[in-house]
Amino acid sequence: MGHRHVRFGQWAETYDHGIRGRVAQRFYRAVLTTEIPAGCRVLDVGCGTGRLLSLLAERGAVGSGVEIAPEMVKVAQRANPQMEIRQGTAENLPFGDSTFDLVVTCLAYHHMDAPERFLAETARVLVPGGRLVVAEPRLGVLRRPVNALFRARDHVERFGSAAEVRADLERCGLTSVRTRVRGVTFLVEATRS
Ligand SMILES: C[S@@+](CC[C@H](N)C(=O)[O-])C[C@H]1O[C@@H](n2cnc3c(N)ncnc32)[C@H](O)[C@@H]1O
Numbered sequence: 001m002g003h004r005h006v007r008f009g010q011w012a013e014t015y016d017h018g019i020r021g022r023v024a025q026r027f028y029r030a031v032l033t034t035e036i037p038a039g040c041r042v043l044d045v046g047c048g049t050g051r052l053l054s055l056l057a058e059r060g061a062v063g064s065g066v067e068i069a070p071e072m073v074k075v076a077q078r079a080n081p082q083m084e085i086r087q088g089t090a091e092n093l094p095f096g097d098s099t100f101d102l103v104v105t106c107l108a109y110h111h112m113d114a115p116e117r118f119l120a121e122t123a124r125v126l127v128p129g130g131r132l133v134v135a136e137p138r139l140g141v142l143r144r145p146v147n148a149l150f151r152a153r154d155h156v157e158r159f160g161s162a163a164e165v166r167a168d169l170e171r172c173g174l175t176s177v178r179t180r181v182r183g184v185t186f187l188v189e190a191t192r193s
Helices: 002-011 019-031 051-058 070-079 115-125 140-152 162-171
Strands: 041-045 062-067 084-087 100-106 126-137 175-182 185-191
Touching: 002 070, 019 051, 019 100, 019 126, 019 185, 041 051, 041 115, 051 062, 051 070, 051 100, 062 070, 070 084, 100 115, 115 126, 115 162, 126 162, 162 175, 162 185
Parallel strands: 041 062, 041 100, 062 084, 100 126
Antiparallel strands: 126 185, 175 185
């Protein structure tokens, strides 16, 4: 976990203005195609610099964030002073049971040490009937070689296919799982029953 923490921390002040932030905007647009009722309490897991949270707030959502890298938390909190942005991990969410109507995670699922732990935590913090949206890149034929490179370097990162992420959500007991494709993004959405 340490190396990621440091790497993301180093990106905090420049992420939004560089190539990573520009690419990420496409993913934010995809996430924003999900239904966001006014007043919806949203948790962004691995919220980075908090830009998606700002966009969600513009749609009327009440946002909160959790992020592993303290430098990212600082930037996200500066951008969204009215929100609660906590330092913590996806695998151990620092929020109470049944707190959110929607959990989103954008470009962060493939970084998680234990996605199944994140999914159990998501089910815990969502209200019954609450929804999860996972946004990840569609890498096509590049996915396997990229994952092989991560493995060779002992990185925990692993890009799942849409079908694999979908199966993860179903295994964790989330229901009404559906997959949508928006350009370079795939979205897997599910409900906590
Ligand atoms: C590629 S960035 C995406 C940031 C943001 N969601 C976006 O789309 O712009 C991945 C983020 O996930 C955070 N992250 C990685 N693993 C995490 C974990 N286990 N728990 C919480 N945050 C994590 C990183 O620190 C980083 O800010």
